[in-house]
Amino acid sequence: MHYTPESLIGRQVLGVVNFPPRQIGPFRSEVLTLGFEDENGAIVLADVEQPVPNGRKMM
Template sequence: MTDDIGFEEFLKVDIRVGTVIRAEPFPEARKPALKLWIDFGAEIGERKTSAQITDHYTPDALIGRQVVGVVNFPPRQIGPFMSEVLVLGISDAQGAIVLLAPDQPVPNGGRMH
């Protein structure tokens, strides 16, 4: 169980949809990861991130895929790479991350409500 938060606190988390436009391996990462560049539409633009999603995804399979991410966390240095967004996922039964995504195409930059 987690602590309750107010609706106003929840609204501070800016969760948006974007399309992966580039993806490549991240061999310098301590744990297996991929580097992603995501188009979040005209308002936010392109953001990059590192994601430990190698169990279920390859770089080629991610190109053109829509993902959901938090776009208002501060950037975070991960080795030689600056991560600017947190893509969201859920652990499967084995602990590997499965990405969250809309079940139908939506405009890039669309905000979750």
């Protein structure tokens, strides 16, 4: 699945922010967004079951 910026507004997804920045192709990555591969090989973002305060640690 391809996510547009508009489709992500208001969503909470899981990410790792304490990794050092990395150059990935022409992009500088400062966040590792977590997701899973579905049966078709598309990436599905990991998200929360119910809203939580932004910035909380994942346990």
